Amino acid sequence: MKILLVDDDLQLASIIAFTLQREGYTVVTAHDGVAALRLWEQEQPHLVLLDVNMPPPDGYEVLRRIRAVGNTPVVMLTVRNAEEDTVAGLDLGADDYISKPFSPRTLLARLRALLRRVGEMPADDLTFGDLTLDIDRQEVRRGNEASVKLTPLEFRLLNYLWVNQTRVLSNDALIEHVWGYGDTGDKMLLKQLVRRLRRKIEPDPTTPRYLQNVAGVGYVLEDKMTV
Numbered sequence: 001m002k003i004l005l006v007d008d009d010l011q012l013a014s015i016i017a018f019t020l021q022r023e024g025y026t027v028v029t030a031h032d033g034v035a036a037l038r039l040w041e042q043e044q045p046h047l048v049l050l051d052v053n054m055p056p057p058d059g060y061e062v063l064r065r066i067r068a069v070g071n072t073p074v075v076m077l078t079v080r081n082a083e084e085d086t087v088a089g090l091d092l093g094a095d096d097y098i099s100k101p102f103s104p105r106t107l108l109a110r111l112r113a114l115l116r117r118v119g120e121m122p123a124d125d126l127t128f129g130d131l132t133l134d135i136d137r138q139e140v141r142r143g144n145e146a147s148v149k150l151t152p153l154e155f156r157l158l159n160y161l162w163v164n165q166t167r168v169l170s171n172d173a174l175i176e177h178v179w180g181y182g183d184t185g186d187k188m189l190l191k192q193l194v195r196r197l198r199r200k201i202e203p204d205p206t207t208p209r210y211l212q213n214v215a216g217v218g219y220v221l222e223d224k225m226t227v
Helices: 010-022 033-043 059-069 083-091 104-117 152-163 171-179 187-201
Strands: 002-006 026-030 047-051 074-078 096-099 126-128 131-134 139-142 211-214 218-221
Touching: 002 010, 002 033, 010 026, 010 104, 010 171, 026 033, 033 047, 033 059, 047 059, 047 104, 059 074, 059 083, 074 104, 083 096, 096 104, 131 152, 139 187, 152 171, 152 187, 152 218, 171 187, 171 218, 187 211
Parallel strands: 002 026, 002 047, 047 074, 074 096
Antiparallel strands: 126 131, 131 139, 211 218
């Protein structure tokens, strides 16, 4: 799931991007309207998070140009909270409107709700093979067995692989998304985390069906029963 984040506040954009990436989203970032329109066309994101207050073209103008040719879901981000500003954004075609400051949990909940409404995200649990992932509870279930609680690190890893299923992700990309920028993750910790996760999702952890290692590159979530 790819999100285009547009905000000229570099620090805030970095925080929002990090929050989204920890949840498994792929984030493309722009800091002005010109770059936003270029990346929207090039990257074809599933959703746009769009700040209103930017140098021309501002968020409203970017939204107007997107709506002239496309229907990508757009959430406006702004410090403005006057009713007329909200109405203006919605009238131009915004799908939701979040006033700053906001909590990460609120942002993520609103994005999930919007993606469900537009059909980009399932309303219920996610399934892959005979695995079921409950995002809200951060639990995984295999077949008809009881659900197993995932640790925060296990959930970040599995959710990121799930969002990018059948795509090989490098060790460095996985470490960055699971542990964060400049944190303490390394390849050995990643290997140990994969081992623990396999115990929870694999019928036989010694012969993985789902979480495959790609030697010298990283890992991929792929169902061997279908390939």
